Amino acid sequence: MVVPDSRALAQLPSLAAVAVLAVFTATGLGLDGEQPGWVLAVLLIGGAGTAAALVRPIGLWAVVPAPPMLLVADVAVVAAARGTSLGEITGLVASSLVRAFPQVAAAVGVALLVALIRFARAGGLWWRARSSSTGRGGGQG
Template sequence: MVDRISHLPSLAALAVAGVFAGIGLWVDGEHPGWPFGVLLVFGAVLAAATVRPVGLWTVVPSPPVLCAALVVGGAALGGKSLRELVIASAPLVVRAFPAMVVAVAAGVVVAVVRVGGQWWQSRSSSTRRADAGD
């Protein structure tokens, strides 16, 4: 089933994860909580499930980068100086750390399942039973 939907380019999968993370940050406002965490994890899982196999190395570690980019981007839109930007965004990134860890772990699980499933299906015929065709 996953092989049928796993044709998204890496940048498109990152955009999908970014949209879900952005919605979660928008819903939570300035204090990332459980809605942000749930949407960040869902976006990471969806991106890891739909990306091409070669793009797993790009998508799986992306939640911390997406989170930091969204927090800093949101603070930058407020017209703050660089110092104010760092001071305003650091606590938000720290508060979102547990969600980022869970999102990366969920992406790793999806990647292991996908790569392991491909490995299992591509085993050589010498490891199969001789009477399997009968």
């Protein structure tokens, strides 16, 4: 049996990983409705962990802080599609973010934990080997 290299699996571009997380977030919001609950929590946390595990290492900077922004964007898009006024959208976004704070905080925490595990397992090699405009990347010293 051939086991694929875990580094080969983590090659999803940043935008694609954020899109995966956006789908999980939108699905959770759609299934939970007005009151964010356990469905949103499971999908948001699972989506954040999945996106952080599959994204290229440099893309972790985009994936880890994405859950609150995606929640706000999803709520705003749904409200705008319903023809809601800008003032009402602002209120909906604020109340949704406050009500879903535990879920969002847990999702950011899981994404950060996955990022730290990936960094520790790689021994920091991908960070030291990245290119730099100063010419210090790639093991020079």
